[in-house]
Amino acid sequence: MLNYNPLQIMKKYTYTILAFLLCWTTACKKLDTLPPSIVKDDDVFATAAGIQAYMSRMYSELPIEDFRYSPERGLNMFWIISPTSATTGEALSRDQNGSMQENTGLSTWGDCYRVIRDANYFAETLPKYASNFTNDQVNNWLGEARFVRAATYFALVKRYGGVPLVDKVLNYPEQSIDELKIPRSSEEKIYDFIGTDLDYAYTNLPETNQAGRASKYAAAGFKSRAMLYAGTIAKYNQITLVDGSGNRLCGIPVAKAVTYFKAAYDAAALLDGKYSLYKKAWAAGDKNAQYQNYVNMFFDASSPKIYLYANITTLNRYMGMMPTTCHAS
């Protein structure tokens, strides 16, 4: 060791340590490190399970006057505060203090357009990831998104008449707030839009789906119901509200009544041989049996209903309304 020049030893140490430090400290980190806590489109649209999660969100938000609906408190309120028996035909519900209209201060409008945004976003985004799935899967799901959108517009048109028609994702700040102020369409146009969406859904949805999700026949049955509404409004409704550019925001020309009734009939006919009115406990002339039949409709798990939800406390009431409407036609 004594043979070494001390200066050389010094240099050797210095350079070794400096080189080592330099290597150690320059292990470069990446600035485009993404947050591990946020799930992205790439994650959701990669697998069928991701699509199912997306659907799960849309179905949970679907505006349906089911057992979690309260006219006083809105569409997502299981909490029973003042339970009384239902007082109107439509409000097959609870939590009312008397005959009343729906509380208009609720967020129904915004909630519905949130579902519509989700459905539009799904329809626009899924094709980009189509290669992850079979053609049938993609078509089924696109049909399902249309079904969700139609069901949501139906909830809107029932309450407000003609509403702004949004069939694509609206973006801010790419579009200014003024551009985003979309005028209302005519009531007729909304019903036509619902009809078209449901036709698409009928064409693309599978014969059967998971319990709790729409099938082909749910779309058909639902279309029948919506068109019946439209026809009835055209035929009987007296209210007219026309905006400056001649759109009839409320009311449908009476001449269209037959068209809608026919559409309702045609849609119902699609169910022939597939589904029928629920009449397991029904007996002609027996009021008690008819009553019991109506009750069973909600609680009979083996009923061949067009299930949207397996969970009887939620959505099957939707289809439960079907016999009544069909009967009316």
Next chain:
Amino acid sequence: MYENFTNYDGCHRIRYRAKIKGMLQCCITALLFLAMCTSAFAQGSKITGVVNDEHGQPLPGVSVKLKGTPNGTTTNVNGQFNINAEPSQTLVFSFLGYVAQEVNVGDQKSITIKLQPNATNMNEVVVVGYGTQRKATVTGSVASVTNSEIVTTKNENVLNMLAGKVAGVRITQNTSEPGSFSNAFDIRGFGNPLVVIDGIPRDNISRLDPNDIESVSVLKDASAAIYGVRAANGVVIVTTKKGKKGAVDLNYSGTYGWQVPAYMPKPVGAVDFMTLVNEQLLHNVNGGQVKYTDADFAAYKNGSKTSTDWYSQVFAKSAPQQQHNLNATGGTDNSSYFVSMGITDQDGFFKSGDLNYKKYNLRSNITTKINKNLTIDVNLSGTIEQKNQPYQDAWWIIRSFWRQVPTQSIYANNNPAYLNNGEVDGSNPVAMADANVDGYKQIANKWLQSSVSATYNVPFVPGLSAKGLYNYDYYFSSNKVYQRSYNQYNYDANSNSYNAIANQTPGSITRQFYEKPSTLMQLSLNYAKQFKGGHNITALGLYEESERKGDNFNAQRQLSLPVDQLSAGNALNQTATVDATYPYDFVTKSFVGRVNYDYKSKYLVEFSFRDDANSKNSPLKRWGFFPGASAGWRISQEGFWKNAKALSFIDDLKIRLSYAKLGDDDKLDAYQYLTGYNYPASGDNNRLPPGSVFDGTFVNGAQSRGIANPYIFWFVAKTYNAGIDLQAWNGLLGLTVDAFRRDRSGLLDTRADNLPGVVGAGLPQENLNSDRAQGFDIEINHRYHIGSFNYFVKGTFGYTRTQWISKVHSAYGNSQLNWHNNNDNRYNNIFWGYGANGQFQNYQQILNSPQYVSRNAVVGDYILQDWNGDGVINDQDVHPIAQNVSNNNYSVPSTTFGLTLGGSYKGFDINTVWQGATGINVSYIEQLNIPLWGGGSALNMFMDRYHPTDPKADPYDPNTAWTPGTFALTGTTANTNSLSNIHSAAYVRLKSAEIGYSIPAAAAKKVGIKGARIFVNGYNILTITGLKYLDPEHPSANYGYLYPLDKIYSIGVNVKL
């Protein structure tokens, strides 16, 4: 040596003691080993001398040391000393406030020295961002305190020890709850400051061992700009001690103290309780009926029944606290070390002993010179802490023991086997405070902090050095929460049976895990050169890269057996969750530069910049550039000043100006620029569920995050500062005054004109609002001696207020609404409510009231101010009534100040820290506002109330005689939005007082030590405030049920071996 630790035997936890014993033995062995490595002894001939001050008066107490050795002495009352020294040695004379002098012994036998006052303290060095600067040439607003100033206050929390000591730094203690470390802490009212410990941003300032701290610097203006996007709220730089060349110094410091609750309200006894209940019942304009009869009162008065004192059953009068630190420092020419270990042990006030806290600190800072040009620094530190508490939180237990009525016993039928099911809320505070009954929470945190750096003086370029630093920190937290199910009982006298009522069923065990690893790397070049003609330049260029990660999970299982282990949990209802914002991963990159130039230390300028990028920023707004500039002019260095006789009393005068653009990216942690999904969706089983049921199975939903704002960025702060530094009369006066303004823009908010509903998503946050904080801070120093009594005074003062410049709002419907709600150009923290006009003194006053009075009114009721004079009290009378109101939340004062007064006489020393605040108000609610609130008991303070002198008299009878008091008659409540309930919490308090005695050097030598000092210390022992019954610092957050502040009386010792 072991004797020093005997007061540890006071500790009642055997296991703990054994553990500490073991640790201390290890530590001492290690330190002794280190001590053996480096020691030096000196002998020589005797030298005598005298030390005088600048006026020729003898200076007592001056330290006289042999350079390079620990040996030395101090001058006596006549300034004389004698010491043994070799002719080759050098004597070092040093004294507080004077310039140290070195004298070569040579062949002198008698030496006379004249010490010059350290006129400026300007040779002191202050720590700034990424370096140090001479105080004389600092151009920014930088305040600093050193270890000796910090440790005069004895507390478990370093922040509490800093309160009142730095101008413009506002520190409020919220609670003394062991392990909670809750403070309001900011610089100039700016918000959470960045805290940098030994060059690395770190979060554990309050947990440091105060004995390890060398200095704390506070960068208040453009001097913070070098920290860029995290600097908008100012920067606190903590530097820990490094080793000193020389033989080993082994220092032990220990305190043992008794904590006493400060201003802790107590509930009333049975007689007072019944009096208040009856009073409230009679306080009924339609006629009332008392509940408690004379016989009920008699039973408690004659002792046949006993009042239950819930407070004393749960809360002790005092609780012990102790801190110990042992450190060793020393070194050779080539390497030096500072090794330290500390222990803090604090008990809570709960009699059960189940609220307590322990902390262990370990630190090793080692510097080694590898060769002439290369120096390596290795800093390691570890902190382990554990807080134990009963399952129920302290504030909830306090709420309960204030609420339980004193007419009910703690145990059903007074049988200690059966805890009574409390009349109020069905709770029993004795059960809640006992971990054996209701279970416990254990919060265990660990910090491992490390850094290695190498500094290389580039040999061929004088003044140039390169430095590389690598840091790895790891924070780990593992908590255990045991919710134990237990029974309370109702006694049925008829059947002589106890009916059990189950509480907290089913029992459960929760484990929480957190980890936060972080790394930081720096490469820098430093250049310092003095050029001919008085041009001095220093420059810094630095590249920094860091990654901060965090992860968490919580696991919970329900328990069938009372076994507090996760493994014993049921298979059913297991849950595993992750806290919001976890996990995270932030990567930053920064380029930093700074140039200082001065001409003959007279004209000073500094430029700095930082270019910052963070992975949490949008790629469109990833890099931010933050420049700063400051300039100083030392007028006192100018020739005309030096020649002006009239100005000669001023030793130094410097004017400073600074400006910088700073950032604050704290609020961007949520990745607002990213779309995507929250998965699983948020939801509520009562409202919108988090998913749907498909095929009979619940499926989590993926919830859209809505519209993102790809242009979102950090807050931008522009800071302006103007200041002067003055030193006059040879150090008798030091003065620093700073005025500042900080304008922030780009504060996050959402636009008021919301998106049309058809978009189906809300607006994202945008950079919309702006505000301004401005104020000033002052620091004054004075030190002198009267004979051999040396004393010093340091005063600090800070004032700050913040106002909105613009805050998003929609148009208001009318001018009144606009006046009320439009905050543009208005101070924030303005409290709107009713003014107060005192209380009704008598019935005549009620009858003659110019404003409407309800028929329920009685004497003593609060009179609200009819502000608009329309004869009616309504919304129209609401106006700004106060600022900075702590109203079920935390608030900070607009003015803070502190005064340190200290001195020494021979072996005695005294130090007091007075600290206070104004511009702060407090409004209490619930039990601190309403006696008998919610069917519970009342606090003692409500006995001080207006009430009929005869408790049976009708308060509505005009002939009733009244006894006045602070509060209104029971049943009348002060409006919490009025000045009847909002009170000033301004205060001045003796934050700490310490008296110490150091044994004479000769005596120390005799027992074989280098020195020893014993002291007594008091914390928070005296408070002057207009606020009645409550502690002025204590906030009304958590309904005012927070654990109280404490007063601490402690004794302690410092020993140098």
